[in-house]
Amino acid sequence: MKKNKRIAAWCAAGLMLAALSGCQKKAADGFPGPAEQAGRKLDQVTEKTGHQLIEAAEQANKDALKAGQDAKQKIDEATGDASAKLNAATEKVGQKLEQAGEKIQESAHEARKN
Secondary structure: OHHHHHHHHHHHHHHHHHHHHHHOOOOOOOOOOHHHHHHHHHHHHHHHHHHHHHHHHHHHHHHHHHHHHHHHHHHHHHHHHHHHHHHHHHHHHHHHHHHHHHHHHHHHHHHHHO
């Protein structure tokens, strides 16, 4: 945030200097005076800094979006793996229950015979 405040302060200072330099009359030879030249340079720097700030914010936004998508994909993969393992475990438990049921039935048939 300190960087943003510093940039905002430079922008405000640039705007004030630009406003002040715009109030001066041009030199008799038609070329801008030193204050106007300084104001123009400050305007250029301020504009360049503003564009860089916007580009940095856009890049940060893209990076955050990509990180979110990557996290979602990893969560989906982990959930899918967990679901597959749970299904396999459920299947195995079902098979064990069937085997136990068959053994119980066999024991019951043998008990009736005796």
